[in-house]
Amino acid sequence: MTDTTHNTHSDVLAGSGLTLAKALPWLIASAFLLVMPFVFTSNSAITIMNQMAITIIFALSYNMLLGQGGMLSFGHAVYMGVGGFLCVHIMNWDQFFGTLPLPVLPIFGGLFGMGLALIVGSFSTRRAGTVFAMISLGVGELIAACSVIIVVFFGGEEGISGDRTYGLPFFGIEFLQQIEVYYLTAFWLVLSALGMFLFSRTPVGRMANAVRDNPERAEFLGYSARWVRFYSFVASGFFAGIAGGLFAINYEILTEENLNLATSGSILLVTFLGGVGFFFGPVIGAIVFTLLQTVLSLQTELWALYVGALFVATVMFFPGGLAGVLMMHTPPLVLGKLHLLVKPYIKTLLPAAICILATAGFIEILFHARHAAIGDDQMTLFWMTFSHANPVPWIAFGAVALGGFWLARRNAPELVETWHEANTDTGARP
Amino acid sequence: MTAALEITNLRKSFGQTEIIRGVDLQIMPGERHAVIGPNGAGKSTLFNLITGRFPQTAGVVALHGHDLKGKAPYEINRMGLSRSFQITNIFPKMTVFENVRCSLLWSMGYRYSFWNMVARSRALNEGAEAILEQINLQRRRDIPAGMLSYAEQRALEIGITIAGGADVIMLDEPTAGMSHSETDYIMDLIRDVTEGKTLVMVEHDMGVVFGLADRISVLVYGEIIATGTPTDVRANPRVQEAYLGAALEAEH
Ligand SMILES: Nc1ncnc2c1ncn2[C@@H]1O[C@H](COP(=O)(O)OP(=O)(O)O)[C@@H](O)[C@H]1O
Numbered sequence: 001m002t003d004t005t006h007n008t009h010s011d012v013l014a015g016s017g018l019t020l021a022k023a024l025p026w027l028i029a030s031a032f033l034l035v036m037p038f039v040f041t042s043n044s045a046i047t048i049m050n051q052m053a054i055t056i057i058f059a060l061s062y063n064m065l066l067g068q069g070g071m072l073s074f075g076h077a078v079y080m081g082v083g084g085f086l087c088v089h090i091m092n093w094d095q096f097f098g099t100l101p102l103p104v105l106p107i108f109g110g111l112f113g114m115g116l117a118l119i120v121g122s123f124s125t126r127r128a129g130t131v132f133a134m135i136s137l138g139v140g141e142l143i144a145a146c147s148v149i150i151v152v153f154f155g156g157e158e159g160i161s162g163d164r165t166y167g168l169p170f171f172g173i174e175f176l177q178q179i180e181v182y183y184l185t186a187f188w189l190v191l192s193a194l195g196m197f198l199f200s201r202t203p204v205g206r207m208a209n210a211v212r213d214n215p216e217r218a219e220f221l222g223y224s225a226r227w228v229r230f231y232s233f234v235a236s237g238f239f240a241g242i243a244g245g246l247f248a249i250n251y252e253i254l255t256e257e258n259l260n261l262a263t264s265g266s267i268l269l270v271t272f273l274g275g276v277g278f279f280f281g282p283v284i285g286a287i288v289f290t291l292l293q294t295v296l297s298l299q300t301e302l303w304a305l306y307v308g309a310l311f312v313a314t315v316m317f318f319p320g321g322l323a324g325v326l327m328m329h330t331p332p333l334v335l336g337k338l339h340l341l342v343k344p345y346i347k348t349l350l351p352a353a354i355c356i357l358a359t360a361g362f363i364e365i366l367f368h369a370r371h372a373a374i375g376d377d378q379m380t381l382f383w384m385t386f387s388h389a390n391p392v393p394w395i396a397f398g399a400v401a402l403g404g405f406w407l408a409r410r411n412a413p414e415l416v417e418t419w420h421e422a423n424t425d426t427g428a429r430p
Numbered sequence: 431m432t433a434a435l436e437i438t439n440l441r442k443s444f445g446q447t448e449i450i451r452g453v454d455l456q457i458m459p460g461e462r463h464a465v466i467g468p469n470g471a472g473k474s475t476l477f478n479l480i481t482g483r484f485p486q487t488a489g490v491v492a493l494h495g496h497d498l499k500g501k502a503p504y505e506i507n508r509m510g511l512s513r514s515f516q517i518t519n520i521f522p523k524m525t526v527f528e529n530v531r532c533s534l535l536w537s538m539g540y541r542y543s544f545w546n547m548v549a550r551s552r553a554l555n556e557g558a559e560a561i562l563e564q565i566n567l568q569r570r571r572d573i574p575a576g577m578l579s580y581a582e583q584r585a586l587e588i589g590i591t592i593a594g595g596a597d598v599i600m601l602d603e604p605t606a607g608m609s610h611s612e613t614d615y616i617m618d619l620i621r622d623v624t625e626g627k628t629l630v631m632v633e634h635d636m637g638v639v640f641g642l643a644d645r646i647s648v649l650v651y652g653e654i655i656a657t658g659t660p661t662d663v664r665a666n667p668r669v670q671e672a673y674l675g676a677a678l679e680a681e682h
């Protein structure tokens with residue numbers, strides 16, 4: 001017992017400095033970002049990675065509200081959007097943009113997003129819960145509506161576009177190439193993620209958690225719940241604006257779509273899918289979602305249906321999101337029992353995956369049969385080409401789906417049992 | 431010397447019913463004051479009025495001579511008053527250590543700082559460790575507070591209350607639902623940490639009250655029917671009649 005006390009105490013003292021263990025995830029992530037373009041060299045892959053980086057920043061900024069501060073926002077796209085619009089305007093302001101190196105531009109997006117958050121937050125953070133959610137929805141709708149009214153700023157229905165290459169060359173780089181934009185975006189990704197992580201470790205960041213858990217008690221500890229929320233909200237607006245600036249640099253165009261409610265809704269989805277309870281949750285969510293959105297959407301028109309199903313399944317079965325699922329494995333890992341899970345996982349999850357793929361296949365055939373042009377009955381699915389008029393594929397996909405389901409169901413109890421065993425400390429540590 | 435807490439003709443109605451019906455009370459700095467009374471007498475309501483949780487209907491509450499009217503709980507806390515709750519009121523998803531550390535932040539002057547790292551402040555972390563040691567929860571420091579046992583949560587509740595070093599401490603039934611040995615432990619703790627401070631405490635256990643309090647007030651139906659030293663109160667015939675006789679009998 002005394003041992004534990006000593007350990008924890010030295011942990012705290014170690015916590016007062018920058019240790020390698022704490023810097024390591026950041027170093028690995030940065031190294032990863034550096035080498036990615038050498039692995040995926042195509043322009044489209046780099047575009048996807050840029051998109052991913054922007055979504056990660058946006059989702060992390062969203063989680064400052066939802067996961068850290070307990071504020072459910074339905075209008076977060078607004079802060080990213082206005083930051084992006086401002087950056088495009090700066091790109092079009094020749095005298096100024098000509099003196100500004102492009103890598104600095106996102107700061108202006110951040111400051112503008114922060115400015116708007118300052119105004120909106122001054123009244124929306126008085127309460128959390130439904131009141132906050134409704135105000136965020138109202139403000140989101142309001143500003144999205146403004147985009148067709150204030151045409152000078154939002155450019156009406158076409159939006160506004162600019163050219164990033166007019167900026168002051170940055171050490172000779174003019175950002176004509178996608179790869180140059182990639183490194184700019186990756187740099188801002190690391191900087192923003194680190195900024196948001198460190199924010200969560202400051203007094204006001206810690207109190208954001210306290211206010212999320214129990215606003216009343218926080219007030220009896222000397223903190224106004226409202227001001228704690230306000231500071232988180234403003235910081236979140238800043239980082240959302242940075243994401244907007246990066247969007248402007250990447251796509252050189254912003255439209256109403258960047259600030260409407262659909263975009264606000266999808267960032268909620270991304271963040272929840274990744275997991276709101278852990279700092280890195282939204283990172284996973286953004287990566288998975290962007291992959292689904294870009295790669296899956298090339299494969300099937302029904303991609304949004306599958307993403308929706310994934311979201312519903314996450315909410316229902318894994319409220320901790322993908323990060324929660326990952327972190328569930330920490331206790332077995334600590335107990336040295338992770339290997340026990342491998343076999344039951346294969347026996348249950350493999351049939352389950354097959355069942356899901358076969359069900360998707362069945363849905364695809366159904367969709368093709370209902371919506372393909374008349375006479376066009378040929379379709380390709382999982383590298384097989386067949387006619388949807390032929391009953392065999394229907395039966396085959398249906399049978400595989402049912403078989404996979406049956407197998408997964410049969411093996412699930414074993415998985416559950418092993419799971420319990422892997423989480424029980426039997427003292428047999430390696 | 432100004433009173434630490436001075437309450438004058440305090441009243442509170444919920445709708446038609448008046449729950450606190452003109453309370454006058456003066457508690458001097460350094461005094462340990464117990465409020466006793468039957469269930470539903472309005473003891474918790476009195477606490478809620480003093481700490482700004484509810485607005486009063488009429489009357490004045492003054493902390494060190496400053497009127498608290500219209501002040502929010504966080505403002506009152508910053509003036510040096512801290513309280514615990516009858517129904518445990520902690521941060522369930524945060525670790526035990528985080529709970530305690532958060533309760534130290536304001537008093538250590540961090541305010542809404544977003545430029546200090548909490549992990550880097552030695553004073554903050556050692557202060558939190560010291561509180562954990564006092565409430566005997568070091569071994570539980572890294573688990574979510576919501577997973578503590580009931581008695582442990584009560585101890586944490588007290589830890590959070592005393593952490594900030596407020597000079598007026600108000601505890602609402604700190605030992606409610608505890609076993610005898612736990613009660614003894616908590617009372618020793620309370621005696622320890624409130625050394626030199628003003629303590630106002632609601633307590634049902636008469637043994638505890640008479641052992642700890644310098645003065646006692648008896649609240650019945652929203653009125654204080656007697657205030658005085660334990661011996662005075664015990665001897666007061668009105669108290670005997672209204673409350674204490676029955677309670678003392680119930681003890682045996
Ligand atoms: N927020 C409230 N709204 C309405 N009635 C309340 C409220 N809080 C307390 N009461 C009533 O006030 C009375 C005193 O309650 P309380 O102060 O909790 O008593 P005690 O702590 O002495 O047991 C009870 O009858 C209770 O129902």
Ligand SMILES: [Mg+2]
Binds near residue numbers: 473474475516
């Ligand atoms: Mg009570």
